[in-house]
Amino acid sequence: MNRRKNTHRAGTSEFSKRRKVIACQRCHAHKIKCSGERPCAKCRMVGCADECAYTQRDRQVKVSESYLENLISENRRLKEQSTPSANSAEPTHDAETSESRLTEQPDESNTSVRNPLIGDRAWFHPYDPSAPPIFIGEAACTAFATRFRRFLTGSNKTPHIPRMQYVKEANIAAANEAYVQWPSLQQARLLVKIVLRQIGCLYHLLLRKSTLEKLEEIYRTGDFDCKVNQCKFFALFAFGEAYSIRTEPLSGSRVPGTSYFARALSLVQVLPERTSITHLETLLLLSLFSYYLNRRHSAYVLIGSAMRLSLQIGLNHNIPESQLIDPVERQHRVRIWWTIYVFDRMWGSKMGMPSQILDDDIHVDMPSRISPAQLHDEQFSDPDYQTANIELARIVGETIAKLYSRRKYSETFLQRVQKLLKALKNWVDTLPDHLRLNENDPEMNTKHISSLHLAFNQCVILTTRPTLLHLLIKVSESDATPTSEDNAISQPVWTLGEACIHAARHSHSLILTRYINGSLPVFGYFHAHYLFSSSLVLAMSSLLPIGSRSDLGAFETGLTVLQSMSENGNLAASEFYQNLEQVKYCLERYGDERRRKETRVNGAEALGPGNIPASSAVPTLPHTNETTPLPPGPGSIIRAGNELEANANTSPGYNGYGNLAPGISIQDAAVGFPTAITFLEPTMQDFLAQSDFDLGLLHSVDTFMNDTESMYTSHGL
Numbered sequence: 001m002n003r004r005k006n007t008h009r010a011g012t013s014e015f016s017k018r019r020k021v022i023a024c025q026r027c028h029a030h031k032i033k034c035s036g037e038r039p040c041a042k043c044r045m046v047g048c049a050d051e052c053a054y055t056q057r058d059r060q061v062k063v064s065e066s067y068l069e070n071l072i073s074e075n076r077r078l079k080e081q082s083t084p085s086a087n088s089a090e091p092t093h094d095a096e097t098s099e100s101r102l103t104e105q106p107d108e109s110n111t112s113v114r115n116p117l118i119g120d121r122a123w124f125h126p127y128d129p130s131a132p133p134i135f136i137g138e139a140a141c142t143a144f145a146t147r148f149r150r151f152l153t154g155s156n157k158t159p160h161i162p163r164m165q166y167v168k169e170a171n172i173a174a175a176n177e178a179y180v181q182w183p184s185l186q187q188a189r190l191l192v193k194i195v196l197r198q199i200g201c202l203y204h205l206l207l208r209k210s211t212l213e214k215l216e217e218i219y220r221t222g223d224f225d226c227k228v229n230q231c232k233f234f235a236l237f238a239f240g241e242a243y244s245i246r247t248e249p250l251s252g253s254r255v256p257g258t259s260y261f262a263r264a265l266s267l268v269q270v271l272p273e274r275t276s277i278t279h280l281e282t283l284l285l286l287s288l289f290s291y292y293l294n295r296r297h298s299a300y301v302l303i304g305s306a307m308r309l310s311l312q313i314g315l316n317h318n319i320p321e322s323q324l325i326d327p328v329e330r331q332h333r334v335r336i337w338w339t340i341y342v343f344d345r346m347w348g349s350k351m352g353m354p355s356q357i358l359d360d361d362i363h364v365d366m367p368s369r370i371s372p373a374q375l376h377d378e379q380f381s382d383p384d385y386q387t388a389n390i391e392l393a394r395i396v397g398e399t400i401a402k403l404y405s406r407r408k409y410s411e412t413f414l415q416r417v418q419k420l421l422k423a424l425k426n427w428v429d430t431l432p433d434h435l436r437l438n439e440n441d442p443e444m445n446t447k448h449i450s451s452l453h454l455a456f457n458q459c460v461i462l463t464t465r466p467t468l469l470h471l472l473i474k475v476s477e478s479d480a481t482p483t484s485e486d487n488a489i490s491q492p493v494w495t496l497g498e499a500c501i502h503a504a505r506h507s508h509s510l511i512l513t514r515y516i517n518g519s520l521p522v523f524g525y526f527h528a529h530y531l532f533s534s535s536l537v538l539a540m541s542s543l544l545p546i547g548s549r550s551d552l553g554a555f556e557t558g559l560t561v562l563q564s565m566s567e568n569g570n571l572a573a574s575e576f577y578q579n580l581e582q583v584k585y586c587l588e589r590y591g592d593e594r595r596r597k598e599t600r601v602n603g604a605e606a607l608g609p610g611n612i613p614a615s616s617a618v619p620t621l622p623h624t625n626e627t628t629p630l631p632p633g634p635g636s637i638i639r640a641g642n643e644l645e646a647n648a649n650t651s652p653g654y655n656g657y658g659n660l661a662p663g664i665s666i667q668d669a670a671v672g673f674p675t676a677i678t679f680l681e682p683t684m685q686d687f688l689a690q691s692d693f694d695l696g697l698l699h700s701v702d703t704f705m706n707d708t709e710s711m712y713t714s715h716g717l
Contacts, residue, residue, distance in 0.1 A: 139462060151472065152583075175262035191241065193212075195240050204336065227267050228278050228279065231268045232278055235261065235286055241256040242523045255293055258293065275313060291525035294525065310337055338390050341390065349462065367380075398420060403420070421464075442510065454530045471497040507530050508535065511531045520565075523569060
């Protein structure tokens with residue numbers, strides 16, 4: 001009996017412990033007894049029930065595992081429902097989603113998808129074990145080359161090729177230690193005039209007449225010690241030597257003008273408390289010349305400094321005329337700002353870096369003419385050209401933000417691509433006549449016109465080449481499993497792939513024309529970059545049914561030109577040539593008949609299979625209502641038969657897919673075809689005419705919904 005009472009008391013005591021009353025904050029503070037209710041009796045009595053809170057919040061309660069799983073599932077469901085209402089223009093600040101979320105199949109009705117091409121993790125490459133890893137931007141052409149090689153080899157462990165062909169800091173320091181002095185007046189005039197002729201037509205970096213007058217003043221007065229003038233003119237002398245001589249005698253660099261550059265770089269102030277327009281001119285010159293040394297990171301830092309300093313003096317705003325009456329100085333101020341803007345967008349696109357200022361924060365006029373006309377022509381170049389360059393840079397910045405960032409958007413991937421292509425089409429449609437290419441005689445095109453259209457083609461490639469790689473993967477999967485009912489590629493994907501190929505062919509032709517004419521800059525960066533980018537696309541085109549047998553030959557030609565430029569000392573060409581050499585090696589392995597099936601399947605799996613089925617794709621021929629089956633195998637560089645080319649009713653020199661017909665070379669095809677050929681195909685016009693609803697729902701499967709390992713995710717580095 002006593003034992004039973006003791007057991008009852010023990011149970012009562014344990015129950016009392018479990019039901020221990022926890023005082024609310026008010027009762028605890030006043031040290032009065034609390035009823036333990038929510039709200040407690042005392043709080044209800046004095047009318048502060050809403051403020052009634054418990055002081056103890058760290059009680060441990062045991063719950064079942066299934067209950068926690070239900071809570072997690074409910075939380076995930078609520079987050080998915082609230083995602084479409086997110087602001088599409090702002091990056092998300094939410095925490096990264098869990099790994100389990102990534103393995104789930106996406107809801108096709110939910111169009112708020114972060115760029116599915118790049119995955120959740122940034123890409124870093126360990127160049128030096130003693131230094132931090134280098135970030136690899138996905139928009140970089142070398143990064144895209146690595147993705148392509150991984151497809152060809154069927155391995156996600158195919159290493160990225162590090163950039164080693166650049167002028168090291170030790171070489172710049174050695175060049176600066178050498179005795180660098182002002183050249184003779186005659187030589188200085190010559191070097192500056194070379195810069196005005198070669199660079200001044202492309203970018204507004206300085207006032208033409210004022211710069212030559214300042215040079216004469218310096219030599220007349222003997223004022224050679226002014227650091228501001230020394231920095232600017234030594235940077236100009238560096239460009240003059242790069243365009244006029246072939247060797248650098250004073251330093252270990254392969255690029256002429258390095259000694260002048262090193263001296264100017266050592267004298268320039270990166271962090272002046274009060275900057276000047278002349279200082280900004282110098283930063284622009286040094287940033288641009290850094291590309292000649294293949295120092296892309298240094299160029300990005302220098303233009304970043306120029307951007308911040310220009311914001312400090314308000315270059316992004318119109319200055320009142322009462323504070324700056326001189327029309328030349330006012331226009332110079334406007335154009336210096338827009339050159340900084342163009343460099344910021346363009347430099348960022350080369351490495352996949354974000355823009356440093358939003359367009360909404362810019363309130364300055366576009367470049368314009370001043371009166372009288374003679375005064376304008378003495379100091380400035382064509383404002384229409386500058387405006388076209390600015391608009392193109394704006395589209396490039398949007399491309400990086402919308403296609404290569406990790407922001408979340410309420411639009412699908414195809415919707416964002418469509419809007420970018422619409423902007424590009426509007427750009428080329430509204431281009432003034434005097435800025436259009438001479439289609440009948442490409443050799444007559446001036447340097448700045450060709451460069452403008454090369455930049456346009458590169459923007460088209462940047463917008464469409466992820467889809468081209470995805471198309472190559474899907475065609476590969478289709479050939480591996482031709483009976484799968486899930487394999488089907490929609491027309492927009494084929495259309496974007498064709499647009500990418502068109503732009504690459506056009507760029508390739510323009511560069512080869514300049515190379516044959518001997519007008520290709522020996523140490524310039526951008527022509528080597530554009531040739532590398534277009535050659536990559538043409539190599540991919542040779543593996544696709546929408547490609548041409550001429551594309552592989554064009555790839556080989558691009559490789560030869562880059563090798564020649566590399567042997568002449570072009571550092572960027574050396575880097576790109578090494579990358580293309582590895583692509584060629586992988587292409588040869590991929591083309592081996594004995595290993596083709598295995599690499600095809602493994603290549604698609606290594607980069608992420610995606611959710612786009614692909615086997616039964618039958619693209620419709622432009623200008624006809626017929627369909628033509630795809631040839632067997634994506635590795636066929638030469639098509640089976642010429643029936644397609646013979647029957648298609650298209651423009652002379654092109655087949656039914658808009659590709660080159662037999663006997664027509666890439667170079668000949670450029671004659672008579674405008675830059676806008678990318679947008680003349682009926683399938684492209686249909687794609688641009690589709691509504692957001694169609695692209696968001698009918699083709700949502702073609703937005704490459706991200707898998708755990710998407711084509712642009714690399715966790716193995």
